[in-house]
Amino acid sequence: MLQSILIKNIYVIDKNYSCDKKYDILIKDGIISRIAGEIDECTDITVNGEGLTAFPGLFDMHVHLRDPGLTHKEDIITGTGAAAAGGVTGLLCMPNTKPCTDNEETIRYITDKAAGTGVKVYPCACITNGMKGEQLSDFEMYSRLGVKAVSDDGRPVESAGMMYEALKKADEKNILVTSHCEDMSIIGKGIMNKGAVSEELGVNGMDRASEDSITAREIALAGAADCRIHIAHVSTKGSIGFIRDAKARGIKVTCETCPHYFILTDEKLRLRDADYRMNPPLRESSDVEAMTEAVKDGTIDCIVTDHAPHAASEKADFEKAPNGVVGLETSFAAAATYLYHTGKISLARLAQLMSENPRKLLGIDPVYVREGYPADMCIADMNMEWTVKPDELHSKSHNTVFKGMKFKGKPVMTISDGAIIYSDPQIKY
Numbered sequence: 001m002l003q004s005i006l007i008k009n010i011y012v013i014d015k016n017y018s019c020d021k022k023y024d025i026l027i028k029d030g031i032i033s034r035i036a037g038e039i040d041e042c043t044d045i046t047v048n049g050e051g052l053t054a055f056p057g058l059f060d061m062h063v064h065l066r067d068p069g070l071t072h073k074e075d076i077i078t079g080t081g082a083a084a085a086g087g088v089t090g091l092l093c094m095p096n097t098k099p100c101t102d103n104e105e106t107i108r109y110i111t112d113k114a115a116g117t118g119v120k121v122y123p124c125a126c127i128t129n130g131m132k133g134e135q136l137s138d139f140e141m142y143s144r145l146g147v148k149a150v151s152d153d154g155r156p157v158e159s160a161g162m163m164y165e166a167l168k169k170a171d172e173k174n175i176l177v178t179s180h181c182e183d184m185s186i187i188g189k190g191i192m193n194k195g196a197v198s199e200e201l202g203v204n205g206m207d208r209a210s211e212d213s214i215t216a217r218e219i220a221l222a223g224a225a226d227c228r229i230h231i232a233h234v235s236t237k238g239s240i241g242f243i244r245d246a247k248a249r250g251i252k253v254t255c256e257t258c259p260h261y262f263i264l265t266d267e268k269l270r271l272r273d274a275d276y277r278m279n280p281p282l283r284e285s286s287d288v289e290a291m292t293e294a295v296k297d298g299t300i301d302c303i304v305t306d307h308a309p310h311a312a313s314e315k316a317d318f319e320k321a322p323n324g325v326v327g328l329e330t331s332f333a334a335a336a337t338y339l340y341h342t343g344k345i346s347l348a349r350l351a352q353l354m355s356e357n358p359r360k361l362l363g364i365d366p367v368y369v370r371e372g373y374p375a376d377m378c379i380a381d382m383n384m385e386w387t388v389k390p391d392e393l394h395s396k397s398h399n400t401v402f403k404g405m406k407f408k409g410k411p412v413m414t415i416s417d418g419a420i421i422y423s424d425p426q427i428k429y
Contacts, residue, residue, distance in 0.1 A: 002418045003044035004028045010049025010379070013056070013351050014369045025054060027375040030418030035371055045420070047413070047429045051383065055351050056367040057089030057376040057416060058332060059358040061149070062178075062232060062256060062304035064324070065121070068109060069098025074309040074396045076110065079328070080119035082307075082395040084422035086329040087378030087411030090120040092362065095131065096154040102126035102137045107145050118414075118421030122362065124149045127166050127177065133158050136166055143173040148362040151178040153232060156214055158184065164221045171227040176361055178230040181214035181239065182279070191319060193266040193281040201269065203319060206281050212238035219246045219253055230361060231255040233306050235280040237290035244299045254361055256302040258327065259334035260401050262291040268401065274321035275399045278308065281323075282401075295353065296344050301361065303353045305331045309397030326395045330388055330402045332380065336409030340382070347382075379413040386410055 005027040012023050012035065024039035025032060065079040074082075083091055093110065095101035101110070107123045114121035125142050129135045131152045142150065150170060156179065157163040163179070170177045187210045192198050194205025215231055219242055222229035234240055234257045246253045260278070265285050268276040276282060294300045308324025315321045332354065339345045345353075355378075359366055367376045385408050390398035412424035423429075 002030050005045045005047065005375070005415070005418070005420070006039060006041060006043040007047045007049045007054070011053040012369050013053060013347050015348070016370055019347060025369070027415070027418050030375055032369065032371055032373050032375050045429050047427065049379070051381060052412065053347065053380050053382050054369045055087070055378040055380060056355040056369055057414065058087045058354045058378050059090040060088050060305050060307070060328065060331065061092040061302060061358040061362060063091045063093050063307045063328065064096070064309065065093045066309060067097060067113070068106065072311055076113045076121065077117065078394065078396040080114060080117040080121065082326070082328040082393065083119045084414045085394045085411070087332050087380060087414050088119065088328060089367070089376050089378070089414060089416045090122070090359070090364065092122045092124050092149055094153045095124050095126045095151060100126050100131050102129050102131070104141060104145060107147065118416040118419060122148050122364070124151050124153070124178070126150065127152045127157055128162065131155060133162065136162065136169065139169045139173050139175065142175060147175060148364065149176040149178055151180065151232065153178065153180045156180050156182045156184065160217055160221060163218065164225060167221060167225045167227040167229060171225070174363060176228060176230055178232050179214070179218045180232050181211050181218060183210040183213050186210035186213065192269050192277060193283050195266060195284060197266045197269055201272070206279070208236045208238060208283065211236050211280055212242065215239040216242050219243070219251055222253055223251045226252070228252040228254070233258055233261070233280055233304070234291070234300065235261045235283050235287060237287050240290050240294045240299060244294065247299065254301040255299070256304045257291050257295070257300050258304055258306050259331050259338070260325065262288055262295060263334060263338050264288070264401060272318045274315040274318045275325065275403065276401050277321060277323050278306065278325045279323040292344065295339060300353070301357045303331065303335055304358070309395055310399050311397055315399050325399050325401050326393065326397055327400070328395065329393050330400060330407070332378070333386070333407035333410050334402060336382060337407045341408050375415050375418040377415050378411050379415070380409060380411045382409045384408070384410045384412070
Protein backbone atom coordinates (compact mmCIF):
# COMPACT_ATOMS: atom_id res chain seq x y z
CA MET A 1 0.00 0.00 0.00
CA LEU A 2 1.32 3.43 -0.91
CA GLN A 3 2.37 5.68 1.95
CA SER A 4 0.94 9.15 2.29
CA ILE A 5 3.54 11.90 1.94
CA LEU A 6 3.51 15.55 2.99
CA ILE A 7 6.23 17.79 1.58
CA LYS A 8 6.50 21.07 3.49
CA ASN A 9 7.67 24.51 2.30
CA ILE A 10 8.83 23.66 -1.22
CA TYR A 11 8.95 25.69 -4.43
CA VAL A 12 6.85 24.32 -7.29
CA ILE A 13 7.63 24.51 -11.00
CA ASP A 14 4.23 24.54 -12.68
CA LYS A 15 2.32 27.27 -14.49
CA ASN A 16 -0.53 26.99 -11.98
CA TYR A 17 1.68 28.09 -9.08
CA SER A 18 3.98 31.02 -8.35
CA CYS A 19 7.62 30.02 -8.73
CA ASP A 20 8.74 32.33 -5.92
CA LYS A 21 6.26 31.12 -3.31
CA LYS A 22 6.56 28.07 -1.05
CA TYR A 23 3.87 25.41 -0.90
CA ASP A 24 2.99 22.21 0.91
CA ILE A 25 2.29 19.17 -1.28
CA LEU A 26 0.08 16.35 -0.03
CA ILE A 27 0.35 12.97 -1.75
CA LYS A 28 -2.22 10.24 -1.15
CA ASP A 29 -2.69 6.93 -3.00
CA GLY A 30 -0.05 7.95 -5.52
CA ILE A 31 -1.86 11.16 -6.48
CA ILE A 32 -1.08 14.79 -5.68
CA SER A 33 -4.12 15.35 -3.49
CA ARG A 34 -3.53 18.97 -2.55
CA ILE A 35 -1.08 21.86 -3.01
CA ALA A 36 -1.51 24.82 -0.69
CA GLY A 37 0.36 27.40 1.33
CA GLU A 38 -0.18 25.43 4.53
CA ILE A 39 -1.40 21.86 4.94
CA ASP A 40 -1.79 20.42 8.42
CA GLU A 41 -2.39 16.71 8.09
CA CYS A 42 -0.94 13.58 9.63
CA THR A 43 0.84 11.44 7.00
CA ASP A 44 3.12 8.40 6.93
CA ILE A 45 6.04 10.51 5.70
CA THR A 46 6.79 14.20 6.15
CA VAL A 47 9.57 15.74 4.07
CA ASN A 48 11.18 19.06 4.92
CA GLY A 49 11.21 20.84 1.55
CA GLU A 50 12.90 24.00 2.83
CA GLY A 51 15.25 25.27 0.14
CA LEU A 52 14.11 22.61 -2.35
CA THR A 53 12.20 22.80 -5.65
CA ALA A 54 9.68 20.31 -7.06
CA PHE A 55 9.94 19.69 -10.80
CA PRO A 56 7.82 17.30 -12.84
CA GLY A 57 9.71 13.99 -13.11
CA LEU A 58 12.37 14.21 -15.80
CA PHE A 59 12.23 12.17 -19.01
CA ASP A 60 15.37 11.20 -20.93
CA MET A 61 14.54 10.14 -24.47
CA HIS A 62 18.01 8.91 -25.38
CA VAL A 63 19.45 6.20 -23.11
CA HIS A 64 21.47 3.05 -23.74
CA LEU A 65 20.63 0.50 -21.02
CA ARG A 66 22.77 -2.22 -22.71
CA ASP A 67 20.26 -4.87 -21.71
CA PRO A 68 19.95 -7.52 -23.12
CA GLY A 69 23.36 -8.75 -24.15
CA LEU A 70 25.82 -6.12 -22.93
CA THR A 71 25.10 -6.19 -19.22
CA HIS A 72 28.74 -5.94 -18.16
CA LYS A 73 28.36 -2.24 -19.09
CA GLU A 74 24.88 -1.61 -17.63
CA ASP A 75 21.61 -3.40 -17.14
CA ILE A 76 18.02 -2.33 -16.73
CA ILE A 77 18.18 -2.41 -12.93
CA THR A 78 21.40 -0.39 -12.57
CA GLY A 79 20.40 1.93 -15.40
CA THR A 80 17.04 2.77 -13.87
CA GLY A 81 18.76 3.20 -10.51
CA ALA A 82 21.05 5.79 -12.09
CA ALA A 83 18.03 7.42 -13.70
CA ALA A 84 16.21 7.69 -10.38
CA ALA A 85 19.29 9.26 -8.78
CA GLY A 86 19.22 11.84 -11.58
CA GLY A 87 15.56 12.76 -11.07
CA VAL A 88 14.50 10.77 -14.16
CA THR A 89 11.17 8.95 -13.86
CA GLY A 90 10.85 7.90 -17.50
CA LEU A 91 13.20 7.09 -20.36
CA LEU A 92 13.44 5.86 -23.94
CA CYS A 93 16.08 3.14 -24.31
CA MET A 94 17.95 2.72 -27.57
CA PRO A 95 17.74 -0.49 -29.64
CA ASN A 96 21.40 -1.42 -30.21
CA THR A 97 21.38 -4.27 -27.73
CA LYS A 98 22.15 -7.96 -28.39
CA PRO A 99 19.78 -9.05 -29.75
CA CYS A 100 18.69 -5.65 -30.98
CA THR A 101 15.17 -4.40 -30.32
CA ASP A 102 13.46 -5.48 -33.53
CA ASN A 103 11.32 -8.32 -32.16
CA GLU A 104 8.48 -8.85 -29.71
CA GLU A 105 10.50 -11.01 -27.33
CA THR A 106 13.15 -8.35 -26.72
CA ILE A 107 10.60 -5.55 -26.42
CA ARG A 108 8.65 -7.51 -23.81
CA TYR A 109 11.86 -8.51 -22.01
CA ILE A 110 12.78 -4.84 -21.54
CA THR A 111 9.36 -3.70 -20.35
CA ASP A 112 8.92 -6.70 -18.05
CA LYS A 113 12.34 -6.30 -16.43
CA ALA A 114 11.80 -2.56 -15.94
CA ALA A 115 8.43 -3.06 -14.27
CA GLY A 116 8.68 -2.35 -10.59
CA THR A 117 11.78 -0.17 -10.83
CA GLY A 118 9.73 3.00 -10.50
CA VAL A 119 11.19 4.31 -13.76
CA LYS A 120 8.95 3.95 -16.79
CA VAL A 121 11.06 2.45 -19.57
CA TYR A 122 9.93 2.71 -23.19
CA PRO A 123 11.86 0.61 -25.72
CA CYS A 124 12.90 2.42 -28.88
CA ALA A 125 12.70 -0.20 -31.62
CA CYS A 126 14.87 -0.61 -34.72
CA ILE A 127 14.02 1.07 -38.01
CA THR A 128 15.57 -1.80 -39.98
CA ASN A 129 15.84 -5.49 -39.17
CA GLY A 130 18.98 -6.15 -37.22
CA MET A 131 19.92 -2.51 -37.74
CA LYS A 132 21.49 -3.66 -40.99
CA GLY A 133 19.77 -1.11 -43.20
CA GLU A 134 18.55 -3.79 -45.60
CA GLN A 135 14.86 -4.22 -44.78
CA LEU A 136 12.35 -2.22 -42.76
CA SER A 137 11.25 -3.74 -39.48
CA ASP A 138 7.67 -4.74 -38.66
CA PHE A 139 6.01 -1.41 -37.83
CA GLU A 140 2.64 -3.13 -37.49
CA MET A 141 4.04 -5.24 -34.66
CA TYR A 142 5.61 -2.17 -33.06
CA SER A 143 2.27 -0.39 -33.09
CA ARG A 144 0.54 -3.35 -31.50
CA LEU A 145 3.13 -3.41 -28.70
CA GLY A 146 2.82 0.31 -28.04
CA VAL A 147 6.27 1.29 -29.29
CA LYS A 148 6.62 5.09 -29.28
CA ALA A 149 9.77 5.58 -31.36
CA VAL A 150 12.15 3.87 -33.78
CA SER A 151 15.81 4.43 -34.55
CA ASP A 152 18.90 2.58 -35.71
CA ASP A 153 20.85 4.69 -33.22
CA GLY A 154 24.53 3.96 -33.18
CA ARG A 155 24.49 4.11 -36.95
CA PRO A 156 22.45 5.85 -39.65
CA VAL A 157 19.97 4.38 -42.10
CA GLU A 158 22.31 4.73 -45.06
CA SER A 159 19.66 4.45 -47.77
CA ALA A 160 17.67 7.66 -48.24
CA GLY A 161 14.95 5.67 -49.96
CA MET A 162 14.58 3.33 -47.00
CA MET A 163 14.48 6.23 -44.55
CA TYR A 164 11.79 7.91 -46.67
CA GLU A 165 9.66 4.75 -46.47
CA ALA A 166 10.30 4.49 -42.74
CA LEU A 167 9.06 8.02 -42.20
CA LYS A 168 5.82 7.26 -44.00
CA LYS A 169 5.21 3.92 -42.26
CA ALA A 170 5.97 5.39 -38.85
CA ASP A 171 3.65 8.31 -39.53
CA GLU A 172 0.79 5.90 -40.23
CA LYS A 173 1.31 4.35 -36.78
CA ASN A 174 2.03 7.62 -34.95
CA ILE A 175 5.56 6.44 -34.14
CA LEU A 176 8.40 8.96 -33.95
CA VAL A 177 11.46 8.37 -36.13
CA THR A 178 14.67 9.54 -34.49
CA SER A 179 17.79 9.72 -36.63
CA HIS A 180 21.45 9.21 -35.81
CA CYS A 181 22.85 11.60 -38.40
CA GLU A 182 26.17 10.32 -39.64
CA ASP A 183 27.53 9.72 -43.13
CA MET A 184 29.74 6.67 -42.68
CA SER A 185 31.66 7.35 -45.89
CA ILE A 186 32.71 10.74 -44.51
CA ILE A 187 33.50 9.53 -40.98
CA GLY A 188 35.86 6.78 -42.09
CA LYS A 189 38.10 5.87 -39.16
CA GLY A 190 37.60 9.12 -37.27
CA ILE A 191 37.52 8.95 -33.48
CA MET A 192 37.11 12.63 -32.51
CA ASN A 193 36.19 15.98 -34.03
CA LYS A 194 38.24 16.78 -37.10
CA GLY A 195 40.10 20.00 -36.41
CA ALA A 196 43.21 21.52 -34.94
CA VAL A 197 43.23 19.23 -31.88
CA SER A 198 42.89 16.00 -33.88
CA GLU A 199 45.68 17.14 -36.18
CA GLU A 200 47.95 17.96 -33.25
CA LEU A 201 47.22 14.58 -31.66
CA GLY A 202 47.81 12.80 -34.96
CA VAL A 203 44.50 10.89 -34.93
CA ASN A 204 41.74 10.56 -37.51
CA GLY A 205 38.99 13.13 -37.16
CA MET A 206 35.21 13.06 -37.66
CA ASP A 207 34.35 15.79 -40.13
CA ARG A 208 31.27 17.82 -39.18
CA ALA A 209 30.09 17.39 -42.77
CA SER A 210 29.09 13.86 -41.77
CA GLU A 211 26.47 15.09 -39.30
CA ASP A 212 25.44 18.13 -41.30
CA SER A 213 24.82 16.24 -44.53
CA ILE A 214 22.55 13.60 -43.03
CA THR A 215 20.69 16.20 -40.96
CA ALA A 216 19.99 18.06 -44.19
CA ARG A 217 18.93 14.81 -45.86
CA GLU A 218 16.50 13.89 -43.09
CA ILE A 219 14.94 17.35 -43.19
CA ALA A 220 14.49 17.11 -46.96
CA LEU A 221 12.89 13.66 -46.65
CA ALA A 222 10.58 14.75 -43.83
CA GLY A 223 9.53 17.78 -45.83
CA ALA A 224 8.80 15.71 -48.92
CA ALA A 225 6.85 13.10 -46.95
CA ASP A 226 5.19 15.70 -44.69
CA CYS A 227 6.12 13.50 -41.74
CA ARG A 228 7.85 14.00 -38.42
CA ILE A 229 11.60 13.52 -37.97
CA HIS A 230 13.57 13.86 -34.73
CA ILE A 231 17.29 14.58 -34.99
CA ALA A 232 19.29 12.90 -32.22
CA HIS A 233 22.23 14.37 -30.26
CA VAL A 234 22.83 17.51 -32.36
CA SER A 235 26.42 18.73 -31.96
CA THR A 236 27.27 21.12 -34.82
CA LYS A 237 26.38 24.71 -35.61
CA GLY A 238 25.67 23.60 -39.17
CA SER A 239 23.06 21.03 -38.16
CA ILE A 240 21.32 23.38 -35.77
CA GLY A 241 21.20 26.00 -38.52
CA PHE A 242 19.49 23.55 -40.87
CA ILE A 243 16.99 22.62 -38.16
CA ARG A 244 16.21 26.23 -37.25
CA ASP A 245 15.59 27.07 -40.90
CA ALA A 246 13.44 23.97 -41.43
CA LYS A 247 11.28 24.79 -38.43
CA ALA A 248 10.73 28.29 -39.79
CA ARG A 249 9.54 26.70 -43.05
CA GLY A 250 7.03 24.49 -41.25
CA ILE A 251 8.85 21.17 -41.64
CA LYS A 252 8.00 18.75 -38.84
CA VAL A 253 11.49 18.49 -37.40
CA THR A 254 12.45 18.35 -33.73
CA CYS A 255 15.80 17.78 -32.11
CA GLU A 256 17.75 17.11 -28.95
CA THR A 257 21.20 17.84 -27.61
CA CYS A 258 23.24 16.68 -24.63
CA PRO A 259 24.86 18.73 -21.85
CA HIS A 260 28.39 17.95 -23.03
CA TYR A 261 27.66 19.63 -26.37
CA PHE A 262 26.80 22.97 -24.77
CA ILE A 263 29.54 22.80 -22.12
CA LEU A 264 32.71 21.08 -23.40
CA THR A 265 34.92 21.26 -26.49
CA ASP A 266 37.41 18.96 -28.17
CA GLU A 267 40.15 20.62 -26.12
CA LYS A 268 39.34 17.92 -23.53
CA LEU A 269 40.74 15.31 -25.92
CA ARG A 270 44.23 16.68 -25.35
CA LEU A 271 44.18 14.51 -22.24
CA ARG A 272 44.07 11.43 -24.49
CA ASP A 273 41.38 10.07 -22.19
CA ALA A 274 38.74 7.97 -23.95
CA ASP A 275 36.11 9.00 -21.41
CA TYR A 276 35.87 12.21 -23.47
CA ARG A 277 35.11 10.30 -26.66
CA MET A 278 31.55 9.91 -27.87
CA ASN A 279 29.70 9.98 -31.19
CA PRO A 280 29.01 12.65 -32.31
CA PRO A 281 32.18 14.02 -30.72
CA LEU A 282 32.89 17.09 -28.66
CA ARG A 283 33.19 19.93 -31.16
CA GLU A 284 34.58 23.48 -30.98
CA SER A 285 33.71 26.63 -29.06
CA SER A 286 31.56 28.00 -31.89
CA ASP A 287 29.45 24.82 -31.75
CA VAL A 288 29.06 25.11 -27.97
CA GLU A 289 27.84 28.68 -28.45
CA ALA A 290 25.44 27.55 -31.18
CA MET A 291 23.98 24.80 -28.98
CA THR A 292 23.50 27.23 -26.11
CA GLU A 293 21.76 29.77 -28.33
CA ALA A 294 19.53 27.03 -29.79
CA VAL A 295 18.48 25.98 -26.29
CA LYS A 296 17.66 29.60 -25.47
CA ASP A 297 15.68 30.37 -28.63
CA GLY A 298 13.64 27.14 -28.66
CA THR A 299 15.27 25.44 -31.65
CA ILE A 300 16.35 22.57 -29.40
CA ASP A 301 13.34 20.72 -28.05
CA CYS A 302 14.93 18.41 -25.51
CA ILE A 303 18.01 17.93 -23.38
CA VAL A 304 18.97 14.26 -23.23
CA THR A 305 22.04 12.31 -22.13
CA ASP A 306 22.83 9.70 -24.79
CA HIS A 307 23.80 7.72 -21.68
CA ALA A 308 26.21 5.14 -23.13
CA PRO A 309 28.01 3.09 -20.47
CA HIS A 310 31.27 1.24 -21.14
CA ALA A 311 33.44 -0.76 -18.75
CA ALA A 312 36.68 0.84 -17.57
CA SER A 313 38.71 -1.82 -19.37
CA GLU A 314 37.00 -0.93 -22.64
CA LYS A 315 37.82 2.74 -22.20
CA ALA A 316 41.48 2.15 -21.31
CA ASP A 317 42.94 2.66 -24.80
CA PHE A 318 42.34 6.18 -26.11
CA GLU A 319 42.42 5.31 -29.82
CA LYS A 320 40.69 1.90 -29.70
CA ALA A 321 38.01 2.52 -27.07
CA PRO A 322 34.30 2.49 -28.00
CA ASN A 323 32.48 5.82 -28.12
CA GLY A 324 30.06 6.82 -25.38
CA VAL A 325 29.67 8.52 -22.00
CA VAL A 326 27.29 8.15 -19.06
CA GLY A 327 25.04 11.03 -18.09
CA LEU A 328 21.83 10.10 -16.29
CA GLU A 329 23.04 11.37 -12.92
CA THR A 330 24.64 14.58 -14.15
CA SER A 331 22.34 15.95 -16.85
CA PHE A 332 20.05 17.99 -14.60
CA ALA A 333 22.97 19.40 -12.62
CA ALA A 334 24.92 20.27 -15.76
CA ALA A 335 21.95 22.05 -17.31
CA ALA A 336 21.14 23.84 -14.06
CA THR A 337 24.73 25.01 -13.68
CA TYR A 338 25.40 26.15 -17.23
CA LEU A 339 21.95 27.26 -18.34
CA TYR A 340 19.86 28.28 -15.32
CA HIS A 341 22.47 29.65 -12.93
CA THR A 342 24.03 31.64 -15.77
CA GLY A 343 20.68 33.30 -16.47
CA LYS A 344 20.29 31.79 -19.94
CA ILE A 345 17.00 29.97 -19.25
CA SER A 346 14.34 29.83 -16.54
CA LEU A 347 13.43 26.88 -14.37
CA ALA A 348 10.20 26.57 -16.34
CA ARG A 349 12.20 26.25 -19.57
CA LEU A 350 14.44 23.67 -17.92
CA ALA A 351 11.38 21.62 -17.00
CA GLN A 352 10.07 21.96 -20.54
CA LEU A 353 13.33 20.68 -22.05
CA MET A 354 13.81 17.80 -19.63
CA SER A 355 10.27 16.70 -18.80
CA GLU A 356 7.44 18.14 -20.85
CA ASN A 357 8.77 18.11 -24.42
CA PRO A 358 10.18 14.55 -24.50
CA ARG A 359 6.87 13.10 -23.31
CA LYS A 360 4.94 15.28 -25.76
CA LEU A 361 7.06 14.16 -28.72
CA LEU A 362 6.57 10.51 -27.81
CA GLY A 363 2.84 10.80 -27.15
CA ILE A 364 3.23 9.92 -23.47
CA ASP A 365 0.89 11.33 -20.81
CA PRO A 366 2.25 14.59 -19.39
CA VAL A 367 3.58 14.90 -15.85
CA TYR A 368 2.81 17.97 -13.75
CA VAL A 369 3.30 19.03 -10.15
CA ARG A 370 -0.39 19.79 -9.97
CA GLU A 371 -3.41 18.66 -7.97
CA GLY A 372 -5.10 15.54 -9.36
CA TYR A 373 -2.03 14.27 -11.24
CA PRO A 374 0.10 11.25 -10.36
CA ALA A 375 2.87 12.16 -7.92
CA ASP A 376 5.79 11.96 -10.33
CA MET A 377 8.49 14.49 -9.52
CA CYS A 378 12.13 15.40 -9.25
CA ILE A 379 12.89 17.30 -6.07
CA ALA A 380 16.08 19.31 -6.41
CA ASP A 381 18.30 21.51 -4.31
CA MET A 382 19.09 24.23 -6.82
CA ASN A 383 21.85 25.69 -4.63
CA MET A 384 23.68 22.51 -3.69
CA GLU A 385 27.29 22.66 -4.82
CA TRP A 386 28.88 19.30 -5.46
CA THR A 387 31.72 17.63 -7.34
CA VAL A 388 31.18 14.76 -9.75
CA LYS A 389 32.96 11.68 -8.44
CA PRO A 390 32.69 8.75 -10.87
CA ASP A 391 32.95 6.08 -8.16
CA GLU A 392 29.87 7.50 -6.44
CA LEU A 393 27.63 7.16 -9.50
CA HIS A 394 24.89 4.53 -9.41
CA SER A 395 25.54 3.42 -12.98
CA LYS A 396 27.49 0.20 -13.48
CA SER A 397 29.98 2.16 -15.62
CA HIS A 398 31.64 5.45 -14.69
CA ASN A 399 32.77 6.92 -18.02
CA THR A 400 31.62 10.48 -17.40
CA VAL A 401 32.99 13.58 -19.13
CA PHE A 402 32.14 15.62 -16.05
CA LYS A 403 34.47 13.86 -13.61
CA GLY A 404 35.98 16.31 -11.17
CA MET A 405 33.73 19.15 -12.30
CA LYS A 406 31.76 21.23 -9.81
CA PHE A 407 28.04 21.72 -10.35
CA LYS A 408 25.38 23.80 -8.65
CA GLY A 409 22.00 22.08 -8.37
CA LYS A 410 21.20 18.42 -7.77
CA PRO A 411 18.19 16.09 -7.57
CA VAL A 412 17.88 14.96 -3.94
CA MET A 413 14.64 12.98 -4.10
CA THR A 414 12.69 11.28 -6.87
CA ILE A 415 9.05 10.28 -6.53
CA SER A 416 7.30 8.05 -9.06
CA ASP A 417 3.60 7.20 -8.86
CA GLY A 418 3.58 8.34 -5.25
CA ALA A 419 6.56 6.25 -4.12
CA ILE A 420 9.99 7.57 -3.18
CA ILE A 421 12.38 5.73 -5.50
CA TYR A 422 15.50 7.73 -4.65
CA SER A 423 16.52 9.91 -1.74
CA ASP A 424 19.82 11.61 -1.05
CA PRO A 425 21.19 10.73 2.39
CA GLN A 426 20.88 14.39 3.41
CA ILE A 427 17.08 14.29 3.13
CA LYS A 428 15.56 13.28 6.44
CA TYR A 429 12.01 12.01 6.78
